[in-house]
Amino acid sequence: MRTFKPKSLFGQLLLFLGLPLFILWGFSAVSSYLSAMNAATQAYDRTLLASTRTVAEQLVVHDGKLAVDVPWVVLDSFERNMNDRLYYKVTDTQGKVISGYDDLPDMPANTPGTELYPALAWFYNATYQGQSIRVARLLQPVNEGGVNGMAQIIVAETIQSRRYLAVRLLISSTLTQGGLVLLTLTLAYLLLRRVLKPMRQLSVLMVRRGSGDLTPLPDLLPWSETRLLIVSFNRYIDRLRSVLARQARFSADASHQLRTPLTVLKTQASVALSSPDPMQWRESLLAMQTTLDNTIHLTERLLQLSRLSRLDQTEGQAIEAVDLVKIAQACCFSSMAQARSKNIDLGYEGLPVAWITGEPVLLGEMCMNLLDNALKYTPENGIVTIRVSCDEAQIVWLEIEDNGPGIESGQVRHALMPFHRLDNSAEQSGAGIGLALVSDIARYHRTRPELLRSPSGGLLVRVKLSGG
Template identity: 65%
Template sequence: MPWFKAPRSLFYQLLLFFGLPLLVLGGISIYTHYFSAMNAATLAYDRTLLASARTVAERLVVRNQRLEVDVPYVMLDSFERNMNDQLYYQVISPEGKSISGYSDLPVMPAYIPRSSLYPALVHFYDAHYRGRPIRVATLFQPVNESGVMGMATILVAETLESRRYLAQQMLLAALLSQGTVVILTLTLAYVLLKKVLRPLRKLSGMMLRRDPGELTPLPMVLPWSEMQPLLLAFNRYIERLRVMVARQERFSADASHQLRTPLTVLKTQVGVALASDRPEQWRESLEGMSITLDSTVALTDRLLHLSRLKAHERHAERQLQPVNLAQVLRDACFSRLPQARSKQIDLGYEGVTVCWVAGEGLLLTELCANLLDNALKYTPRHGIVTARLMMEERQGWLEIEDSGPGISQEHTQAALQPFYRLDNVGEQSGAGLGLALVKDITHYHGTRPELLTSATLGGLLVRVRFALLT
């Protein structure tokens, strides 16, 4: 058994979808035409049989108290020599004796009902005579003359060649007419489907010949309005893919550039240590390498966080759960107290103790950590960093305020982009990923960061608003 399943052809499926019902309906139509033709032929020829039986009944006479029939020679000749069929007749007296005609004609079965189409006591039935199928009309003629009373029976039979010939001619006409309609319809459907599917084949050929790196929109090669949404969806997907690829290429280029610098510095420090014979030079180089490795690890960690967040946002549904943002922010402040003490920075928290929002705990922790790290990193010694969480009605806002150099209003948008560094940070250096990661985390939670100037401390005030859980 093959491991793959061959794709089904849309062309042949549509052709079968149209052709099969058409063939079935054509067959039903031909059958009904033949059935109607047989009924019409039977009705017409039965009327002729009845007329012949009545003609014979009119020739019944009573002579010498005996029932006789006087059938002229011309009528007998017509019975003997019809154009296509052989005719037979028989006359039976009320006593049940055959007085004229073919005495061995099949008698009428007992279950044959009287015909309701004619005002006469006539019965029609099918039988076989002399090895040939026949149609028999049995007419009962009352007789009450010269002492003869009773019901005479006249049987007129006919072979079925003329009936069948007429039915065959009507069947042939139905076959020709219906067959022409079916063949013409299938031919038109074949041509139409070929024409309709030609643009799809053209589009498939364009896609197969397209270079893997080409992300330009597809041309509108499908002329039907029903297929325009499909092309529009393709082009929108291609545009999203183009933006994603461009973003990844930019991110990869920037990341490789950012990693190249500390690795070059690290290599230089190793070279200096290897070239020196003094232990104090080794120690100085090792301390420099430790600082360089710390910054490289931090940069790599931020890059991985940013990459995971973008992938998680693209490929997974948001798994938001109730999170106490106040607890998350307080824990982040406590964990950074040693860092604040090392620079003698006054790190404080103020605001509510409980604030429930819909979010992802790890990402909100990373958000608070990045904001506090940036504030502590760029705030000079003996400065102030304040973390604040306030609530009002259905909204809560998180604020990180510092006494550092701040960010001018013309640079607030650029500061949120990856690898962007400001010129007013003094001796501090970084990868420029902290605020970019903050931007992506807030976007994941349906909000955005606001970069403002602190009115009290003079530095940067970062504010993020969250919708509260009710």
């Protein structure tokens, strides 16, 4: 069974505030009626007991018999004051009715006595001549003229006045409490409208805002509880603006980097087509093959850099326990052919095993980029070493050291930016993406690379990684 859930805030207000208030209102009305009826019963019982005492005062003994002279003027005054019918019955010490209505109902057995009055008095409800009546019973001791015992005086009255008083009290209480309920809901509705007015203004502003408008939102929500929403949204806009700006810059730089090899390919193809010499064709095809290899390598790096630039730390990282030594040694074996082509001494030093938490594919790409950069800029017969170590704080360090030209301290920041190639070597085939990709992978693992001068004067790259 589906539960009803209002879609509007005012509907929620009526459901979660108005409904309990109306239930409490009804419960209070019933409670007020019972309390009013109890109060009216106590008030009128006092008058009813006074009537029985008035009758008891008229008991006299004549010729050894108990008699009573009921003052009808008194009874009439009670009837006129209370707008109710009054009945009475008086019995002598022997239980014989000496005055009043013989058929008035007697008191039921086990009726408790009243604790409100210091007298032998009882009150009970009954029905007489088709009407509900309230009855007061009083025992009056008699010890006069040879008559000893207890006389019984019963006075009863209809309960219209009691009900009328209780209804009046109920109506007064219901109207007062109903007014409070309606006033509460009205004030809550006005407060809700006041609270929602800035929200509506913010909604109108967002609807009218252009798709490319990334300016911060104005502080339209004045309350401390809602101001955090604007602050959080503005921070999100700042991050989005930064991401879009980075993507736009990346697209512009990538298109520029791809345009150059495509232009070279077109030129090489034109040279081959314009020459009748087969040797020229072969040279052009070999050059085109080299250009295509460089373009494929550049495209792969661009795709990796683009993927990393879109990673958001809030989306969660695909990390696991990996052996950094295994990754480093695998990268060494993969780069052996490139090292032999320049007669470079490539080797591994360090721990036999080093477990860390990270993304294995990205860590392997980072190692390959660092080795590729070192092998590319290290001169022939040089030395490149990849090293994995661990300090006393259980921090794992990945190091790649070479004896190439190195990087000046003032150029470190530019070296980590994409498409910025340093002019510190005769090697000019790179696109300036390798170290930028390393920086992005390190940032993904919540660290950063350190570019230092090696003892041999070359470059020493150090990356701190979390131990497993």
